[in-house]
Amino acid sequence: MGNQILAYAALNAGAKAMFGYPITPSSEILETWATLCVKDKNLSLLQTEDEMAAGFGVIGSCLAGVPAFTATAGPGNVLMQDAFSMAEALRIPTVAMIMQRGGLSTSTVIYSQEEVRLTCFGGNGEGFRIVYSTSNLQELYDYTLKAFKVAWKYRWPTFILADGYQAKMKGEIKISEKNGSLENVSPILKTGVNLRNCYNLEEEIGEVIVDYEKDYQKDRFEIEEAELYKLDDAKVALLAHGIVAAAAKVAVDKLREKGLKIGLFRPITLRPFPVSKGAKVLDKMEKIFALESAVGQLSALFKEEFYDLSIPLIEINKPGVGFTPREIINLINEQ
Amino acid sequence: MNNNQPSFPKCFKKESKPHKFCPGCGHPLVLKALGQAIDEMGIAKRTVFMVDIGCSLLAWDFFDLPTTQTHHGRTIPTAVGFKTVAKDKIVIAYVGDGGAYAIGLQHTITSCLRNDPLTTIVVNNTLYAMTGGQLAPTTIDNEITTTTPSGKSEFTTLHGPEMLSKIAHQEAYLARGSAFKPLVLKQYLKKAIETQMKGNFSLVEALSACPTNWKTNAQGTIERMNKLEKTFSLGEIK
Numbered sequence: 001m002g003n004q005i006l007a008y009a010a011l012n013a014g015a016k017a018m019f020g021y022p023i024t025p026s027s028e029i030l031e032t033w034a035t036l037c038v039k040d041k042n043l044s045l046l047q048t049e050d051e052m053a054a055g056f057g058v059i060g061s062c063l064a065g066v067p068a069f070t071a072t073a074g075p076g077n078v079l080m081q082d083a084f085s086m087a088e089a090l091r092i093p094t095v096a097m098i099m100q101r102g103g104l105s106t107s108t109v110i111y112s113q114e115e116v117r118l119t120c121f122g123g124n125g126e127g128f129r130i131v132y133s134t135s136n137l138q139e140l141y142d143y144t145l146k147a148f149k150v151a152w153k154y155r156w157p158t159f160i161l162a163d164g165y166q167a168k169m170k171g172e173i174k175i176s177e178k179n180g181s182l183e184n185v186s187p188i189l190k191t192g193v194n195l196r197n198c199y200n201l202e203e204e205i206g207e208v209i210v211d212y213e214k215d216y217q218k219d220r221f222e223i224e225e226a227e228l229y230k231l232d233d234a235k236v237a238l239l240a241h242g243i244v245a246a247a248a249k250v251a252v253d254k255l256r257e258k259g260l261k262i263g264l265f266r267p268i269t270l271r272p273f274p275v276s277k278g279a280k281v282l283d284k285m286e287k288i289f290a291l292e293s294a295v296g297q298l299s300a301l302f303k304e305e306f307y308d309l310s311i312p313l314i315e316i317n318k319p320g321v322g323f324t325p326r327e328i329i330n331l332i333n334e335q
Numbered sequence: 336m337n338n339n340q341p342s343f344p345k346c347f348k349k350e351s352k353p354h355k356f357c358p359g360c361g362h363p364l365v366l367k368a369l370g371q372a373i374d375e376m377g378i379a380k381r382t383v384f385m386v387d388i389g390c391s392l393l394a395w396d397f398f399d400l401p402t403t404q405t406h407h408g409r410t411i412p413t414a415v416g417f418k419t420v421a422k423d424k425i426v427i428a429y430v431g432d433g434g435a436y437a438i439g440l441q442h443t444i445t446s447c448l449r450n451d452p453l454t455t456i457v458v459n460n461t462l463y464a465m466t467g468g469q470l471a472p473t474t475i476d477n478e479i480t481t482t483t484p485s486g487k488s489e490f491t492t493l494h495g496p497e498m499l500s501k502i503a504h505q506e507a508y509l510a511r512g513s514a515f516k517p518l519v520l521k522q523y524l525k526k527a528i529e530t531q532m533k534g535n536f537s538l539v540e541a542l543s544a545c546p547t548n549w550k551t552n553a554q555g556t557i558e559r560m561n562k563l564e565k566t567f568s569l570g571e572i573k
Contacts, residue, residue: 017420044419049445053412056405060416063403064424068416086406189383189417194348194396195403198388 002140002166003028003071005173006097009144010069011036012175014182015095017044017068019057021076024109025164026099029071044068051076055083058094062087065187067148071097073164075106077115077122084157085123089197091212092188093151093158097144100163100242102320103294111164112320113242116297119161120271126209128216130158130223131271133241138173140166143268145176152184154219161270165243165322220272227266230256231281234263236332239290239313241267241298244323248291251328262332270298273305282309289332290315293322344370346379348399355393359556361514361543362390365458366397368514368521368541369427373400376525382425383417385410387434389465390545391458394429408439411446414453425454425531432459432473432540436493440472443499447536450504454527455538457495458514460545461563468548475566480548496540496572506530508537509573514544515560516569523571542567 006029010018020030030047037043044061048054054070061068072080077098087094101107103114121127130150132143144160151158189195199205227245230252231237240248245266255262265282267274282288288311290299299315316331347370356362373379384400386392388407395404405413414428435443435457446453462480463469469482472493477486496509503509508530512520520541527537542563546556 017416019416019419046415046419048412048415049441052409053415053442053445056409056412057416057419059405060413060418061420062416063413064417064421066420068420082406082409086409090403187421189401189403191380191401193401193403196392196395197406198392198395198404 004032005140007032009141013145013148015067017061019046019054021051021054023076025167026071026073051079055080062092063189069095073099074101081122087157088125088128091155097160099167113293129271133161135246137171152182224274225268226274226277229264231263234261235286236262237285237288238264247323247325250325275305288313295319346373351396357547359546364514365541368517372524387430389431408434411442428455433463436472447499450536452531452534454531457540458543460543464545500573506535510571511540513542
């Protein structure tokens, strides 16, 4: 199950502690980590009183120099923004697995892509975060390994953004060897260090944000990732992320069998958005179809980053609802 | 040196003095008692200090100790996270009455229930001082705050340590001292830290003065503190 894979991946990535609060569809991550803690006494688990405590627990562990993570969804993701905004302000390498459930509000416990904006930009800040949107079970594993590495290397809060389908899906994956030690892991709160995220002066915080923005813009080109699927000769591109991209990929193969020159641009990092990976390829398209299980959250990121593309962007939104390949094929054929 | 002889705490960060608190504030007295306790116990090298939002955040560089400011009400869970993976450290959460008993109450209760080996210091001045003196769970009967301009009368006053004593582990330590009785407070703080070192939860509430928001002169401040010491009652509660 996807959730079990995530817990094992965190272990192999070098995580030593999890702080979490149950919420469907992410709860098995917590439960699986609990079983891992029984086997390995060096691991810690705290089921906290709420999601805020879970988020700040992860921060506390990171401050002590011990890689830690949490997992949540929907309303829990909302509550955790309190902690994630502090992680952003103090550059604490928290790792969080977000298994998107339905939005708005409590909504369904199943699936949506309604937490893109929240995960990328939640909090009263600038979205100095790294957000990986996975597309299948193997990627849950691979990108969790990567998330811990990247979080500690660059010191931005880092997220695995998946969904209830990936969380509950069962299948086989390839497990890599134990990952070895993470780099740049050491106590953050140590002798001589006094940390604050409170400022007196506008100019004082202004300088901090300017410095962070410089760092983020410098780091982003090493971090950005996208999957460019059959785009080389394509005239039409699908734009999709997460599990919608998995369906879109199947649709691309089927449509190509019928002679349509179509491909897929799939951002893997939603923050930072992979502008460097897509600009040249997408510039050649005649049309781009954006597909997502939300109302334009992905499209908004795309439009913001690719503002100078003059290609028509057709947004196909199914808020809170998934896509099948057949459906995508029909939608494209209708256009 | 006589244990009761006040000394300038060695764990103070001299570069950050004079401190940032208002004249007449109780915080520096509580922090001095804490600094002396840390010195006398010889634990500075093992101690990590975490401060909440509100006036307590002004202590973010008060000590020459690893210190972090957190978010409002979230100091205890941050301290829990740290202590979970750094069991050899002595972790002190420094919080106001709003942080401990309102916005962060669930953390205070749960940490006590779990018997987390932490020391929480709650500075209780019966209102939200940093934001201008609004109603808190600790506001006493008929007290005028900016959100109870006719005097508070709607509900009772929260007594934190007494409330926690109903769920605290038998080895936990709960006490209420006063910033105006610093030597007694220091003894409570030492016992609280010793309790943490034995692996148990400890919380010391320190009644504190806020002349800025109470709008009291020196005499009025002392009178108000005397009243609070009667209203809340000082001593070791568990």
